[in-house]
Amino acid sequence: MESSIILTNEQIKNKTRRIAYQIYETNCNEKEIIIAGINGNGYVFAQNIATILNSISDLNVVLCEVLIDKKNPIKKISTSIHSNEYKNKSLVLVDDVLNSGTTLIYGIKHFLEVPLKRFKTAVLINRNHKKYPVKADFKGISLSTSMQEHINVIFDTENAYAILE
Numbered sequence: 001m002e003s004s005i006i007l008t009n010e011q012i013k014n015k016t017r018r019i020a021y022q023i024y025e026t027n028c029n030e031k032e033i034i035i036a037g038i039n040g041n042g043y044v045f046a047q048n049i050a051t052i053l054n055s056i057s058d059l060n061v062v063l064c065e066v067l068i069d070k071k072n073p074i075k076k077i078s079t080s081i082h083s084n085e086y087k088n089k090s091l092v093l094v095d096d097v098l099n100s101g102t103t104l105i106y107g108i109k110h111f112l113e114v115p116l117k118r119f120k121t122a123v124l125i126n127r128n129h130k131k132y133p134v135k136a137d138f139k140g141i142s143l144s145t146s147m148q149e150h151i152n153v154i155f156d157t158e159n160a161y162a163i164l165e
Contacts, residue, residue: 006151007141007162012124015140016045019122020052022138024059026120027090032060034091036079038107039067042095044155045124049094062086066093066107073106083114090118092138096153098123101132108134125151125162 007015027033035053037046043065053061065080079086093107104121111119122138127145145151145164153162 003152003163003165005161006143006164007125007153009159009161012140012153012160012162015124016048017052019124019138019140020049020056023049023092023120023122024053024057026137027059027118028057030059030090030117032062032089034062034064034081034086034089036064036066036086036091036093036107036111038070038093038095038103039065040070041097041153041155042066042103045096045122045153046094048155049092049122066110068103068107068110070103073102077106077110079110086111086116087114088117090120091116092120092122094122096123096155097125097127097151098130098134098136098139099127099151101130101134104136105132105134124153127151 035046035050037043050061067078069075120137123136124140126139126142150165
């Protein structure tokens with residue numbers, strides 16, 4: 001099966017910067033924001049967003065890793081910071097690809113157990129194959145693909161890209 005590049009390193013950088021600005025615009029009256037990345041590529045993408053937010057704003061950006069078993073998301077979910085650190089704060093849940101919505105919906109469920117001031121979601125690629133009624137508030141690109149196709153995002157230190165396989 002052939003694979004084709006759908007996002008280059010430069011395009012990913014531009015989309016990440018745009019998402020960071022959108023997050024800042026939505027939270028410009030806040031003092032602190034929690035950027036919660038789903039383990040794996042979601043967390044790497046969250047780190048990239050947090051880096052840009054730190055450079056463009058005076059927000060106190062707190063990075064949080066959401067530890068979820070993507071093959072069995074019903075298992076207990078945990079975070080790298082205690083729930084008291086995001087209670088009554090603005091939080092953005094970040095993942096690289098929104099495919100069926102399973103990972104994101106279980107991540108959202110976890111954060112619903114704590115009162116939040118504002119809750120948003122961000123993804124680099126939205127695939128439009130949702131099983132669950134979940135949407136990305138901030139997205140880099142929306143892509144209609146077949147269920148047989150797979151999107152793989154590679155975050156290398158020097159070069160990031162997304163391919164459709």
